Amino acid sequence: MTAETFDQQITLSLRRVETLWQQAHESLKLPVQESSGTEDVPNQQQHLLLESLTELSHSLQELQFAAGELRQQNDKLVQSQIALEAERQRYRELFEFAPDGYLVTNPDAIIVEANQAAAHSLNFSPERLVGKSFAVFVATQERRDFYYKLSQLKQGESINNWPVQIQPRGDTSFLASLTVAPVQNPSGQVIGLRWRLQDLTIARYKDSMQSHVHSRFGSIVNRTVIGLGLLDHQGNLIEYNPKLQAMLGCPAEELAPTLMRWMNLDKPGMESAMFRQLIAGERHSYQLEKPFHHPDSPIEWGRLTVALVQETSDEPISVICILEDISQQKRLKAEQQEVIRRQQAIQQQQAVKQQASQPEKTSPVPPPPATPDTSVEQLGQLLNTILSNSSDFFLVCDRTGRYVYVNQAAAQAWGLSQKDCIGKTWHDLKVSTEQMKQLDIQRDIVLTTGQSISDEITLTTVEGVKDYEYTMTRLDNLEGNGGAVVITFKDLSEQKQARVAASEAMAKEAEYRALKSHVDRLASVITQELRHPLNTIFSHAKYLETNPDSDTENNTLYYLQRIQGNAQRINQILNDLLLIKKIEAKQLRLNLTELDLTPLCQELITQLQERTPSKPQISFVGSESCYGVGDERLLRRMLTNLLISAWRYAPEDSPIKLELVCQDEKVVFRIPDFGSGMPESEQNVLFNAFYLDSPVEAVAGSGLGLMLVKYCVDVQGGAIAVESQAEAGSTVTITLPLPQPRQDNP
Numbered sequence: 001m002t003a004e005t006f007d008q009q010i011t012l013s014l015r016r017v018e019t020l021w022q023q024a025h026e027s028l029k030l031p032v033q034e035s036s037g038t039e040d041v042p043n044q045q046q047h048l049l050l051e052s053l054t055e056l057s058h059s060l061q062e063l064q065f066a067a068g069e070l071r072q073q074n075d076k077l078v079q080s081q082i083a084l085e086a087e088r089q090r091y092r093e094l095f096e097f098a099p100d101g102y103l104v105t106n107p108d109a110i111i112v113e114a115n116q117a118a119a120h121s122l123n124f125s126p127e128r129l130v131g132k133s134f135a136v137f138v139a140t141q142e143r144r145d146f147y148y149k150l151s152q153l154k155q156g157e158s159i160n161n162w163p164v165q166i167q168p169r170g171d172t173s174f175l176a177s178l179t180v181a182p183v184q185n186p187s188g189q190v191i192g193l194r195w196r197l198q199d200l201t202i203a204r205y206k207d208s209m210q211s212h213v214h215s216r217f218g219s220i221v222n223r224t225v226i227g228l229g230l231l232d233h234q235g236n237l238i239e240y241n242p243k244l245q246a247m248l249g250c251p252a253e254e255l256a257p258t259l260m261r262w263m264n265l266d267k268p269g270m271e272s273a274m275f276r277q278l279i280a281g282e283r284h285s286y287q288l289e290k291p292f293h294h295p296d297s298p299i300e301w302g303r304l305t306v307a308l309v310q311e312t313s314d315e316p317i318s319v320i321c322i323l324e325d326i327s328q329q330k331r332l333k334a335e336q337q338e339v340i341r342r343q344q345a346i347q348q349q350q351a352v353k354q355q356a357s358q359p360e361k362t363s364p365v366p367p368p369p370a371t372p373d374t375s376v377e378q379l380g381q382l383l384n385t386i387l388s389n390s391s392d393f394f395l396v397c398d399r400t401g402r403y404v405y406v407n408q409a410a411a412q413a414w415g416l417s418q419k420d421c422i423g424k425t426w427h428d429l430k431v432s433t434e435q436m437k438q439l440d441i442q443r444d445i446v447l448t449t450g451q452s453i454s455d456e457i458t459l460t461t462v463e464g465v466k467d468y469e470y471t472m473t474r475l476d477n478l479e480g481n482g483g484a485v486v487i488t489f490k491d492l493s494e495q496k497q498a499r500v501a502a503s504e505a506m507a508k509e510a511e512y513r514a515l516k517s518h519v520d521r522l523a524s525v526i527t528q529e530l531r532h533p534l535n536t537i538f539s540h541a542k543y544l545e546t547n548p549d550s551d552t553e554n555n556t557l558y559y560l561q562r563i564q565g566n567a568q569r570i571n572q573i574l575n576d577l578l579l580i581k582k583i584e585a586k587q588l589r590l591n592l593t594e595l596d597l598t599p600l601c602q603e604l605i606t607q608l609q610e611r612t613p614s615k616p617q618i619s620f621v622g623s624e625s626c627y628g629v630g631d632e633r634l635l636r637r638m639l640t641n642l643l644i645s646a647w648r649y650a651p652e653d654s655p656i657k658l659e660l661v662c663q664d665e666k667v668v669f670r671i672p673d674f675g676s677g678m679p680e681s682e683q684n685v686l687f688n689a690f691y692l693d694s695p696v697e698a699v700a701g702s703g704l705g706l707m708l709v710k711y712c713v714d715v716q717g718g719a720i721a722v723e724s725q726a727e728a729g730s731t732v733t734i735t736l737p738l739p740q741p742r743q744d745n746p
Helices: 003-029 043-096 116-122 140-154 200-223 242-248 252-262 270-280 327-357 374-387 408-413 433-449 493-546 553-584 597-611 632-649 680-684 707-715
Strands: 101-105 111-114 159-166 174-184 190-199 227-232 237-240 285-291 301-309 318-325 393-398 403-406 453-461 464-476 482-491 592-596 618-621 627-631 656-663 666-672 719-725 729-737
Touching: 043 493, 043 553, 101 116, 111 116, 116 190, 140 159, 140 174, 140 190, 174 200, 190 200, 227 242, 237 242, 237 252, 242 252, 242 318, 270 285, 270 301, 270 318, 270 493, 301 327, 393 408, 393 464, 433 453, 433 464, 433 482, 464 493, 493 553, 553 707, 592 597, 592 632, 597 618, 597 627, 597 632, 597 656, 627 632, 632 656, 632 666, 632 707, 632 729, 707 719, 707 729
Parallel strands: 618 656
Antiparallel strands: 101 111, 101 190, 159 174, 174 190, 227 237, 227 318, 285 301, 301 318, 393 403, 393 482, 453 464, 464 482, 592 627, 656 666, 666 729, 719 729
């Protein structure tokens, strides 16, 4: 009978009852002497007849309404079946195109279903494999062990990584790894087996080749004459070869901090900025020549090359550090420069002697009185031809603090000509008093000790206030005495802007990585949560498909109920995820209503207990009534997840309590359990995102752990705490504000 025919029959029956009622009603209105059939019928029975017809009419109307609701539910069930079929088809495709071989057999290892990879490994088509015994593909010498393991599988045991020699049809045998899981019906009887077949020959060959190549490469790296080190994105040393440790001359435990200090990664500066640019992808490498002062190191100068290692999507960022010993090259270069300097000094002395020995042709002009700064001024004129086109500032300052040379870029920065700058001091250039003191003190130190000084300063120029990095070096005359200092200024404005931009980029990158990590963890939890109900739906649907003539109608109803329950579970998980998304995006608005928390808690406990009668009993402890204003939906989700968590840790037959305490303008929920407790390290991360990610079988939406509980508590302005002792159980306490309903004045 179709639903349309059923509706027509109900409508027809309803019309007939209404006709009978009208006829009976009209007959009762006739006088007694004119009604032939009513003289023998008592009035009481006539009224009972009318009432019966009325009740029958109402019943038919209710039946018609119930039929409409049943039709709506049937439409929803059809939609669920369509969605279920789509999911089943998707899992069918995953099964068919999986890289490993998968088989489904009955308990006697007769193949019922095989995917493409399994058929390829056994050298058969998937259709021809159906009905064959999997034992015929096992090598003869291993079949006795195969049948023994098969008997264990029939008892409900699982086998993982079982090595078996497989003999395909018309092909050479190969070693495979079998993983077998039994499929059981509700009574615990094994009704089928699921097999995963993995070819170990190719996997082991690849592993051996990779191991050989890795070993060969490692031996070459260890014997190389240059130092090699691998750094992470923060500059921490991950791996290194022995040559790097020998070149730096420090024990293994001091190698990492020594290298970081030598590379200047532990303090702000040019080198740390270049390293950050390297990590940010703004450059691929950089190279520096650096002195190294360590009593146990055989090197004095090293050429450091730092390059970014091209990472893949699943590998972290890493940096390769290459150290070469250039001490000998530096010594040879210094010796060559010293020889050149001595030759220039000899040539200048010879030129002076030759000029003094020539006869005077004109009336002698008395030379200007020699001053200690004459050679410095001559040197300034010589430097002007070299430094006139440089964008950096070059200044030569004598012992009194006056300039004897200023290049064109520096003079233009202060709005002067080069000649106007000669003889001026820092005060004439309108440098602040503190900066003048700093520069004068550093000038005296350089002239006295001969050691160069590098620092940073902020100067006011015609282009505005800019930051500069400067180096102050002593300038010796031919006698080797310090007569002046050379100051080189380099504009750092663009570099600092680049640093700020790099810092902002790194902050955005860190934010992106944190978001990506959060999304990855969320995707992992969603996958783990959905896998179990989907696998259950797939296995039950597969059982109903392969066993159309089941033993009993109750057995089929059981599987359909399990499928419907797991579909509801998936729906609840998706609802929880939508709620988390709204809370994280701050889009959730509290729906505050007047509540009595005592019956709400009792109703919640009853619903959970009906769903999971096998779980420990939950008892409620609280006052008769607890009124306040709150969000009922958030309270239900919060308490449900807490009770599920208590179920997870409570031993069997151990009672669980839900305690409710109403105080002034707040409410306290306590849920103690008598489990094994948890260490303090777990208590500290208990409410972190996705901490508890193992699902509870019977209740939907529990896999997101206590993260949703923490979100619900925070959005309601409450607090949550955990007290736990080893072997004594744990107690979760939640305190929420509970505003009282407003009393309207009459």
